[in-house]
Amino acid sequence: MxxxxxxxxxxxxxxxxxxxxxxxxxxxxxxxxxxxxxxxKALSDSGIEMGQDTLYPLLRRLEEQELLASEWRVEDPRPRRYYLLTPTGQTVLAELKLELKRIESWIRSVTDETK
Amino acid sequence: MxxxxxxxxxxxxxxxxxxxxxxxxxxxxxxxxxxxxxxxKALSDSGIEMGQDTLYPLLRRLEEQELLASEWRVEDPRPRRYYLLTPTGQTVLAELKLELKRIESWIRSVTDETK
DNA sequence: TATAATACTGTGTAACACACAGTATTGTCA
DNA sequence: TGACAATACTGTGTGTTACACAGTATTATA
Incomplete structure (x- = not known):
């Protein structure tokens, strides 16, 4: 190959x-x-590259699920659309973090074993 | 909601x-x-539940990509299809592990921050 | 003997990341 | 001043794949 x-x-x-x-x-x-x-940009700083065509539909999707809320803010130099976690979204994020810890320990067990 | x-x-x-x-x-x-x-069953023991209808197509896919090789073994009590990583698959797995370590440290940074 | 466990194969579908395309406004530089 | 880049967002299409659903066959068990 x-x-x-x-x-x-x-x-x-x-x-x-x-x-x-x-x-x-x-x-x-x-x-x-x-x-x-x-x-x-913040995602990129975290090492997570994501195109606009991926990010915006994701934001829309999370908003549809009521995990995010958005609002237009007319500000200098231009209007922007702000997004923020809803209370529901905060609850869900806490749950996801538990799952992330599980994934993390699984990764550790796999990669450490074969080091 | x-x-x-x-x-x-x-x-x-x-x-x-x-x-x-x-x-x-x-x-x-x-x-x-x-x-x-x-x-x-081994996956299940690792906490990863996966149905047959997901697992077998995945095995086929990885075999098509030449990351796995399979062979039928006629054995007691019945013939079974065995799968094993190819050398290419081993190379790829090593690469994936590096990525997993990156994901792991990202998870750590996110979950620790908000503990 | 009927049902469960073991073991594998095949098709269809929903979801979504990403590709591609577009819009508009503001900023920069030659 | 005008062309191009950066900023900022919206919309459609497509490839991929996990999972749903369906099926097959053989062996084991009650």
């Missing part, structure tokens, strides 16, 4: 592994109100 | 978070040859 194909496969698998944490990342960052573009 | 709906949403989000690690789990367990049904 070509090294190029291996890289493709690896990248795709990494992608699949990452997708699970992006939701929690977004929700965690929205414990405080933030607008989409700034959120994207 | 109904508590029932929240539970649904939480479960679905947990599910999405888990999917990322199932691939690595399967590959890790197949560092040694194992047949499908036994693999499913």
């Amino acid at each position: 070509e090294p190029k194909q291996i890289t493709e496969i690896v990248e795709k698998l990494k992608q699949e592994m990452r997708r699970g944490i992006t939701i929690a990342a977004v929700m965690q960052l929205l414990s405080e109100a933030q607008y989409g573009y700034a959120l994207q | 109904e508590p029932k709906q929240i539970t649904e949403i939480v479960e679905k989000l947990k599910q999405e978070m888990r999917r990322g690690i199932t691939i690595a789990a399967v590959m890790q367990l197949l560092s040694e040859a194992q047949y499908g049904y036994a693999l499913q």
Whole structure:
């Protein structure tokens, strides 16, 4: 098998592994109100690259589920749409964090075993 | 929002978070040859529940990508299909583990911050 | 003997990340 | 001043895959 194909496969698998944490990342960052573009930068700072075409539908989806609420703020230099966790969203995030701890310990058990 | 709906949403989000690690789990367990049904039980022992209708297509997919190889073994009490990581699969698994460590440290940073 | 456990195969569908495309406004620089 | 970049958001289409649903066969058990 070509090294190029291996890289493709690896990248795709990494992608699949990452997708699970992006939701929690977004929700965690929205414990405080933030607008989409700034959120994207904050995610990037956390090492999570996410395109606008992925982020905005995700925000819409979480809002539809009433985990987020959004509002337009007319401000300098331009209007922005701010998102914030709802109380329900906070509850859900707390639950997700428990799951993350489980995933974390599973990762530790797997990677430590074969170090 | 109904508590029932929240539970649904939480479960679905947990599910999405888990999917990322199932691939690595399967590959890790197949560092040694194992047949499908036994693999499913081993996964379950690791806290990862996975139906046959999910596991077998995943095994097929990984085999198509040449990360796994399989063979029928005629044995007592019945023939079984064994799966084992290929050398390529071992390479890929090592790469995935690096990614898992990244995810792990990200989880730590997020959950510790808000403890 | 009927049912459960063991073991595997195949098809269909919902969900969603990402690709692709677009819009508008403000900022920067030659 | 105008072209391009950055800022900021919206919408549609598609590929992928977990899971739902369905099925098969053999062995084990009550």
